[in-house]
């Protein structure tokens with residue numbers, strides 16, 4: 001390889017090598033961790049994690065993490081936890097697909113045809129928004145606990161009507 005090309009390749013590699021990487025992973029109920037890859041952008045790490053969590057009704061998972069690692073740093077100094085979520089039973093569909101992030105007061109069901117969600121309001125700090133897309137249900141509460149009670153109520157109503165999120169969609173008239 002001629003020196004010019006070598007120099008070019010070295011520069012290209014040096015310049016594109018990320019100084020930090022984003023590492024999403026999930027932990028199974030049994031304690032085993034599943035790494036989902038190492039990515040150079042936060043956006044890609046989130047995309048990969050979200051795509052994986054869509055399958056969470058098929059698995060027994062208890063948490064997910066995205067960790068940032070600074071390259072060439074020794075030990076824990078090189079590590080920052082960007083996000084941790086815990087998997088709970090969904091208040092609406094009752095499947096173990098409800099991902100809760102206690103740091104940001106947000107939660108989202110990744111179960112098919114449910115997608116119940118909770119999020120702190122971006123306009124009014126301290127106010128919690130929640131929703132259940134299949135019924136276009138939206139509401140605000142003042143605490144995470146109240147938000148979960150609201151979703152529990154939807155779950156109870158569905159149960160009383162003998163419906164599941166899957167078939168409730170077909171039973172709601174189209175607008």
Ligand SMILES: [Zn+2]
Pocket residue numbers: 090091092093094095097109110111114115116
């Ligand atoms: Zn759900």
